[in-house]
Amino acid sequence: MLEASIQKKLWHFTLHLELQLKNEILVLWGHSGAGKTTILHCLAGLVKPSSGFIKLDQQVLYSSADKIHLSPQIRNVGYLFQDYALFPHMTVRQNVMYGLKSKKHNKSSLDPVELLNSFGVGHLIDRYPRQLSGGEKQRVALARALAVQPKLLLLDEPFSALDKNTRESLRQEVKKLHRQWQIPFILVTHDEEDANFLGDRLILLNKGQPSQEDDKIASSQLVCREG
Amino acid sequence: MKFSKKPGDYIFQGVFWLVFISTAIFMLMLIAGLFLFGEWATFFEVLKNPEFHFAITFTLWTTLLATVFSALVAIPCGYILSRYKFPGRIIIDTILDVPIVLPPLVSGVALLIFFGPLFGETLAKWGLDVVFSSRGVVIAQCFVAAPFAIKTFKHAFDSIDTRLEKVARTLGYTPYKVFLKVTIPLTKNGLLGGLTMTWARALGEFGATAMLAGVTRLKTETLSVAIFLNMSVGDTQFALVTAIIMLMISLTLLVTFKIFTGVEVRL
Numbered sequence: 001m002l003e004a005s006i007q008k009k010l011w012h013f014t015l016h017l018e019l020q021l022k023n024e025i026l027v028l029w030g031h032s033g034a035g036k037t038t039i040l041h042c043l044a045g046l047v048k049p050s051s052g053f054i055k056l057d058q059q060v061l062y063s064s065a066d067k068i069h070l071s072p073q074i075r076n077v078g079y080l081f082q083d084y085a086l087f088p089h090m091t092v093r094q095n096v097m098y099g100l101k102s103k104k105h106n107k108s109s110l111d112p113v114e115l116l117n118s119f120g121v122g123h124l125i126d127r128y129p130r131q132l133s134g135g136e137k138q139r140v141a142l143a144r145a146l147a148v149q150p151k152l153l154l155l156d157e158p159f160s161a162l163d164k165n166t167r168e169s170l171r172q173e174v175k176k177l178h179r180q181w182q183i184p185f186i187l188v189t190h191d192e193e194d195a196n197f198l199g200d201r202l203i204l205l206n207k208g209q210p211s212q213e214d215d216k217i218a219s220s221q222l223v224c225r226e227g
Numbered sequence: 228m229k230f231s232k233k234p235g236d237y238i239f240q241g242v243f244w245l246v247f248i249s250t251a252i253f254m255l256m257l258i259a260g261l262f263l264f265g266e267w268a269t270f271f272e273v274l275k276n277p278e279f280h281f282a283i284t285f286t287l288w289t290t291l292l293a294t295v296f297s298a299l300v301a302i303p304c305g306y307i308l309s310r311y312k313f314p315g316r317i318i319i320d321t322i323l324d325v326p327i328v329l330p331p332l333v334s335g336v337a338l339l340i341f342f343g344p345l346f347g348e349t350l351a352k353w354g355l356d357v358v359f360s361s362r363g364v365v366i367a368q369c370f371v372a373a374p375f376a377i378k379t380f381k382h383a384f385d386s387i388d389t390r391l392e393k394v395a396r397t398l399g400y401t402p403y404k405v406f407l408k409v410t411i412p413l414t415k416n417g418l419l420g421g422l423t424m425t426w427a428r429a430l431g432e433f434g435a436t437a438m439l440a441g442v443t444r445l446k447t448e449t450l451s452v453a454i455f456l457n458m459s460v461g462d463t464q465f466a467l468v469t470a471i472i473m474l475m476i477s478l479t480l481l482v483t484f485k486i487f488t489g490v491e492v493r494l
Contacts, residue, residue: 044393044396044397045396045397046393046396046397071396071401072393072396072397073396073397073398073399073400073401074399075397077397078397079393079394079397081390081393081394083388083390085388085390085391085393085394087391087395087409087413088413089412089413098395098398098408099398099399102398102399102400102404144398145397145398148398148399
């Protein structure tokens, strides 16, 4: 369960967001510069909000009142970037192992090979990122983010660099993954189909202010709102 | 492409090619001149000369120390200039570049005042004399070479996607470990290229060294100082052989730099 109430002053507006998210997929929707990525950065601890609080499974990640601001490395928040951000100097195996090496994970930690197999990229384990297709890269990036068993997964336009077919299949895989992992996912997207297919809830951001929120959205409504 | 070139086009291209080829020939002749004017018999004699031995050993250890110190300064400076935006950043960046544009003699005078009248006495109390000592040589080389290291390192840090560092943080690494495991390996070629250029700059240092450390035979005698000292007493052969050796070292460094930076471009 994620609870957050954050304000972040940006140079041209103040971002404001109130959130209560169970194990659902929340879609953040809005035009470029609406502050979507800043919200993800605040949740991951890469950027410090101006005020407010962030609580994940009863653990306070950030609280301006109590002067708490946990570093990204101890937040247990997974982050998936649009362009995968795989380490180019490491093989697929090393990329996935990277996070596991950072902490002394207990025995329950996942076997990276098994995880990669479940993503259908087990055979690419010794390749370097430059030898992979876009879809393969994104599967590896997903496996890397989940290998450290995060309590929240942030996905920043994860499908935008992919072709239509790969996009559709990855969308379904993410939905399936969400059911398996039972943690909140927050997805930033521009794509209406992504939002419709994946979003249990949708927040429409307009200059940092959530202008509308819904439990489930119909395609026609989305188009109206954007238009 | 259609064949509709006018005579003006040929003149334009012709002039450019002419200047380009002439410059290349001039550089080649300059290098060839050094080799042709030297006598091979004296070449080996100079190589056995104790003064030459002193100069080359002294140059190697002082320049290596200067390169290491420059790197130690340039890694944090280059990283901060590359990653952080703060008021006055451009001003500080420009100040750090000053030794590049400053005539080496002026750098020497500034260093002489700093380590002489300003802090000379304090340093002397700790037994750290700088003026007219080998320490002064290292400091002068470091002063003129460090800005090259800062510039090239900053450029190397600029060249990597900062998202890789961010994702490493979310995977559980501290900023220090991210720097060691992600930033350094990804900028390795740029950093090595920068180090090579820094070393080359330190090797060629003369003006600031002469002002701060003096030109004393067998004491503060680097290869550059050796050329100056021997030319001034008319021993052209010694100076020439030393010049050829320095030329070869510089060429090797330049090729090394091109290899490192070339690899980086291809990645």
